[in-house]
Amino acid sequence: MTTPIPTPHIEVKDANLIAETVLLPGDPLRAKHIAETFLEDVKQFNTVRNMFGFTGTYNGKEVSVMGSGMGMPSIGIYSYELIKFYGVKKLMRVGSCGAMQPNLNLYDLVFGMSASTNSNYLHQYKLPGTFASCCSFNLLQKAVNLAEKKEVPYHVGNILSSDVFYDDDNESWKKWAKMGVLAVEMEAAALYANAARAGVDAFTILTVSDSLVTHEQTTSKERQTAFTNMMEIALEIA
Numbered sequence: 001m002t003t004p005i006p007t008p009h010i011e012v013k014d015a016n017l018i019a020e021t022v023l024l025p026g027d028p029l030r031a032k033h034i035a036e037t038f039l040e041d042v043k044q045f046n047t048v049r050n051m052f053g054f055t056g057t058y059n060g061k062e063v064s065v066m067g068s069g070m071g072m073p074s075i076g077i078y079s080y081e082l083i084k085f086y087g088v089k090k091l092m093r094v095g096s097c098g099a100m101q102p103n104l105n106l107y108d109l110v111f112g113m114s115a116s117t118n119s120n121y122l123h124q125y126k127l128p129g130t131f132a133s134c135c136s137f138n139l140l141q142k143a144v145n146l147a148e149k150k151e152v153p154y155h156v157g158n159i160l161s162s163d164v165f166y167d168d169d170n171e172s173w174k175k176w177a178k179m180g181v182l183a184v185e186m187e188a189a190a191l192y193a194n195a196a197r198a199g200v201d202a203f204t205i206l207t208v209s210d211s212l213v214t215h216e217q218t219t220s221k222e223r224q225t226a227f228t229n230m231m232e233i234a235l236e237i238a
């Protein structure tokens with residue numbers, strides 16, 4: 001089979017320009033910042049829709065970083081093309097989340113062991129029930145070991161991938177919180193489903209950027225730069 005590259009959303013003529021491991025921040029400018037701050041020998045591989053993608057090395061290991069955009073349709077498109085057409089085997093979302101439990105503090109790390117969702121994304125598989133989107137145990141285990149070693153505050157558990165940021169019912173999150181869900185974000189469930197369907201590894205590391213419980217917030221400037229622990233863990237397990 002000839003591989004139909006470049007794909008509609010990633011303009012790469014040679015699949016080898018993308019590493020087998022791709023980090024996926026939501027914001028393409030954060031992808032640029034990560035590449036410039038943490039990687040060596042960086043080459044840009046994508047500019048389509050300004051969804052910048054870069055490949056470089058971290059401690060000699062080849063790794064790519066690319067924006068995923070916001071929401072499940074967006075990460076669904078990029079992760080599908082990366083897996084199916086560019087041979088990517090490990091995909092790690094790095095992003096922010098809103099805490100739904102009182103013991104989560106701003107800047108704590110959250111490892112998304114599983115991702116519940118209010119989205120219809122998984123209906124495409126026509127499963128005779130409800131799929132539990134979960135991460136790669138291997139990546140989770142490595143992340144936990146590193147967080148312990150670095151003595152970084154972290155939480156492991158179920159997260160909510162929501163289709164809605166501005167919810168008409170501003171109390172609806174409490175129902176997920178009652179089920180022990182740790183935090184809300186907008187992408188992991190689609191990433192995990194695409195990875196599961198293709199038999200590759202996916203993982204999500206989040207930093208708490210705000211709390212639905214206490215209404216505390218970080219500023220976007222802090223969010224842009226204060227994620228070093230998250231990035232080091234993601235890059236070390238890449």
Ligand code: HPA
Nearest residue numbers: 096097098184185186209
């Ligand atoms: N909701 C959804 N996604 C988020 C939030 C939130 O409160 N905070 C950071 N990402």
